[in-house]
Amino acid sequence: MLTILRPSTIIDAMDLTRHLPDPDQVAEALAAVVALRQFADHYEERAVKLALKQGWSWAQIAEALGVTKQAAHRRLSHLKR
């Protein structure tokens, strides 16, 4: 079953301004950047799948993501409607 994580349940504790990289922990900060990118990619995929399932058009999805329709389609068209 397709479910989207509710932002309120996962980002409760998130306040990036309180988590700016500590100069002594640069490796951890860079690892967090990689993990955030991966997480954002997966979150985007799940949100777009849900949008397609609900009948959103690629034009609407692109607008919501702030990219062109061509860019959205090129990157995410492998997701099944």
Next chain:
Amino acid sequence: MFKTLRIRFQDVRTIARLCTAAENIARAEPGSEHLVLASLDLPDGTARDAFARLGVSREAFAEAIQAQFADALGSVGLQVPAAEAAPPASAKPHSMLYRAAPSGQALIERMVHSPRRAARQPLAGADILLAVAEEQFSIAARAFARLGIRQEQLADAAMQALEGHAS
């Protein structure tokens, strides 16, 4: 001359097999951590041998990859269960050209230019582990570190597996 050609042909087949397996695991552009998992499927068995010497299973390494993502997200205050931190991506259409994530590309390049190549040894799964042992900050390196395996330990286990295979 003939031996060199035969080894090169064998190496091309090994790299192709490795890349295909890594791509199937990553379901996108594979990084060095996916190449480590793929190396365990190679028929020479040296990567599996090295893992056995380290007392690590494929499942434990895969879990360590997920766990290091969860740790990294946790370090910026984002609490996500390990399974949700980096779930498998949706399968993307295969491109005509093989494309690996930068960490995967760098790893293959290092492996191909390893000193063992100069010694005209055919590539084997543990060569991937030997190349990964040079990494300090990659996802694969962090996963091994999470399992308590140091770079030298990984390199030693890989070398022993390769020597055992050659003899």
